[in-house]
Amino acid sequence: MRILITGSNGLLGQKLIDVLSGYASTQVFATSRGDSRLSHLPEHITYESLDITNQEEVMTVVSEFSPDVIIHTAAMTNVDQCEEERRACWEINVTAVKYLVEVAELCDAHFIHLSTDFIFSGEEGSLDEEAIPAPVNYYGESKLAAEEIVKGSSTAWSIVRTVLVYGVTPEMSRSNIILWVKSSLEKGESINVVNDQWRTPTLAEDLAAGCLLIAEKKSKGIFNISGKDFLTPYEMALQTAEYFELDASLIEETDGSKFQQKAKRPPKTGFIIDKAVNQLGYSPRSFREGIEMVAGQIEE
Numbered sequence: 001m002r003i004l005i006t007g008s009n010g011l012l013g014q015k016l017i018d019v020l021s022g023y024a025s026t027q028v029f030a031t032s033r034g035d036s037r038l039s040h041l042p043e044h045i046t047y048e049s050l051d052i053t054n055q056e057e058v059m060t061v062v063s064e065f066s067p068d069v070i071i072h073t074a075a076m077t078n079v080d081q082c083e084e085e086r087r088a089c090w091e092i093n094v095t096a097v098k099y100l101v102e103v104a105e106l107c108d109a110h111f112i113h114l115s116t117d118f119i120f121s122g123e124e125g126s127l128d129e130e131a132i133p134a135p136v137n138y139y140g141e142s143k144l145a146a147e148e149i150v151k152g153s154s155t156a157w158s159i160v161r162t163v164l165v166y167g168v169t170p171e172m173s174r175s176n177i178i179l180w181v182k183s184s185l186e187k188g189e190s191i192n193v194v195n196d197q198w199r200t201p202t203l204a205e206d207l208a209a210g211c212l213l214i215a216e217k218k219s220k221g222i223f224n225i226s227g228k229d230f231l232t233p234y235e236m237a238l239q240t241a242e243y244f245e246l247d248a249s250l251i252e253e254t255d256g257s258k259f260q261q262k263a264k265r266p267p268k269t270g271f272i273i274d275k276a277v278n279q280l281g282y283s284p285r286s287f288r289e290g291i292e293m294v295a296g297q298i299e300e
Helices: 011-020 055-065 079-084 086-107 138-151 177-186 204-217 233-243 274-280 287-299
Strands: 002-006 027-032 045-049 069-072 110-116 157-162 191-194 221-224 251-254
Touching: 002 011, 002 055, 011 027, 011 204, 055 086, 069 086, 069 204, 079 086, 079 138, 086 110, 086 138, 110 138, 110 204, 138 157, 157 204, 177 191, 177 233, 177 287, 191 233, 204 274, 221 274, 233 251, 233 287
Parallel strands: 002 027, 002 069, 027 045, 069 110, 110 157, 157 221, 191 251
Antiparallel strands: none
């Protein structure tokens, strides 16, 4: 099998490369914008810089590799940045998907597209694959538009919807709730954490495993790939404090109305993952197990 990954410098991209490093019989083409953050790549994995917003570059680079599978992880995911920089958001999250789908059709590649719970309004949750999208911010609008492009493709496709991905990698560009809570409490700082939003937080290793199960089984359609625990950020913070034996009294319970953010957040999402469990054999870790894995990686 020949697999091309976009966004290989990102959290999910790096986790996919970590797993695929052990698949010697699989040729892997890792792409991202700029220099590679990946180190000590085995012979069956190569890296090339790719600007997915450049149609000619996408067509040339991808068609030369001629992948059997494209796993598209690259996106603008900072929700507030998407609200403020709408043109850039649309170019990266929507127009680039059009270019990639076109070349996937040319190569007859299975196109696996990463999407988000933020395509939903958050009026109710947890949600299955049949839930009706109704985004409340521009990021969600862009990701929903990308889904429609993928669904209209003539090549085989899968859409992977996920929720609040967390994990650690070398040279991380962004933090996550576990690292933020741990760092703040270790410094003796009080933190305000919302109790009126619900998610099923997803360990990056589990998301990578779900994507590769789809690739291996050539499964088509929409799959919810997330964690299995339905939690508020406040509950996530408490579990983090408990695991690291930190002072949970520093965690102040609050609600989303106390925060001024550029983009509205859907209050209640989270996913029902029965389809992925039953059809793919997907088996995510609990949030507690996710904390344990992150803790081990921090210590390495």
